[in-house]
Amino acid sequence: MAVPKKATSVSRKGKRRAGQHHKLYRKFPTLCSNCGTLTLPHKMCASCGVYKGNEIIELKNDDENTEETEA
Numbered sequence: 729m730a731v732p733k734k735a736t737s738v739s740r741k742g743k744r745r746a747g748q749h750h751k752l753y754r755k756f757p758t759l760c761s762n763c764g765t766l767t768l769p770h771k772m773c774a775s776c777g778v779y780k781g782n783e784i785i786e787l788k789n790d791d792e793n794t795e796e797t798e799a
């Protein structure tokens with residue numbers, strides 16, 4: 729059924745479009761294929777530095793960092 733043009737207010741229209749935007753660009757974590765921790769989609773894994781199976785950066789272990797700070 730057709731809806732009169734003035735029945736849809738500006739704020740109602742804005743809320744509807746914002747809902748579509750939030751649905752499109754919502755962020756929900758996915759599991760890393762390499763280490764299994766929660767990461768954001770289309771982002772490099774922060775714990776192992778792997779994206780799409782390729783190692784982007786080499787992350788140092790925590791033990792090595794503590795040894796460097798002590799020495």
Ligand SMILES: [Zn+2]
Pocket residue numbers: 760761762763764765773774775776777778
């Ligand atoms: Zn990972």
